[in-house]
Amino acid sequence: MASFEQIEDYAERHTRALSDLHARLWEETHQKTDSPGMMVGPIEGALLKLLVRLTAAKRVLEIGMFTGYSALAMAEALPEDGQLITCDVNPETTAIARRYFAESAHTHKIEIKLGPARETLKALKGPFDLCFIDADKGSYSDYYDRAIELVRPGGLIVLDNMLRSGRVLSPRDQDTRTVAALNDRIQKDQRVENVLLPIRDGVMLAYRR
Numbered sequence: 001m002a003s004f005e006q007i008e009d010y011a012e013r014h015t016r017a018l019s020d021l022h023a024r025l026w027e028e029t030h031q032k033t034d035s036p037g038m039m040v041g042p043i044e045g046a047l048l049k050l051l052v053r054l055t056a057a058k059r060v061l062e063i064g065m066f067t068g069y070s071a072l073a074m075a076e077a078l079p080e081d082g083q084l085i086t087c088d089v090n091p092e093t094t095a096i097a098r099r100y101f102a103e104s105a106h107t108h109k110i111e112i113k114l115g116p117a118r119e120t121l122k123a124l125k126g127p128f129d130l131c132f133i134d135a136d137k138g139s140y141s142d143y144y145d146r147a148i149e150l151v152r153p154g155g156l157i158v159l160d161n162m163l164r165s166g167r168v169l170s171p172r173d174q175d176t177r178t179v180a181a182l183n184d185r186i187q188k189d190q191r192v193e194n195v196l197l198p199i200r201d202g203v204m205l206a207y208r209r
């Protein structure tokens, strides 16, 4: 019987690889940051890229950029006149993201908003075709509510870490309680059609009706 790691490795070897820039960003993020595990990684990165293509998105919003791995993946799938607005509070990791974006042929599509996402989201105007939520878990419920306002009907809201390594089954910490309550709320929300994929740490897809 194969282990979960072996299965994931097989899946990765049968998933279209992201760009060489991603490979270098992956290395540098491992060398220079304390939490490289925050990057979505090659499988979820490829999924996000494909979701941008499948929704024919032209305007994407990301909440939680870190060193830019997922932003770069999504930007690569946007058309030439597409736009990705991404937010983060951390100036050090944002500096790494900026250097990699500058090297990318897709840099003109990416706009970084440095500051608390709540403030950024207040000032933004929709509609967006896709919103990817991957920042502080305690604010997920508020981010989801704002995403519902900003994403057009027919668009997609994607939320990462919705399984919290399985802890949502019996939440013991506040962030996990917030995420578990949001899973319950999305499940009942008639404004969306949803599926919780057990990919990596749990990816919730919520199609905005």
Ligand SMILES: C[S@@+](CC[C@H](N)C(=O)[O-])C[C@H]1O[C@@H](n2cnc3c(N)ncnc32)[C@H](O)[C@@H]1O
Pocket (backbone or CB within 6 Å): 038, 039, 040, 041, 063, 064, 065, 066, 067, 068, 069, 070, 071, 087, 088, 089, 090, 093, 115, 116, 117, 118, 134, 135, 136
């Ligand atoms: C899981 S990481 C994002 C990973 C990124 N999507 C990737 O694949 O590389 C979460 C990010 O959210 C940012 N963050 C945390 N609290 C935030 C807030 N209040 N507003 C904006 N960003 C925040 C952190 O600085 C961190 O870079």
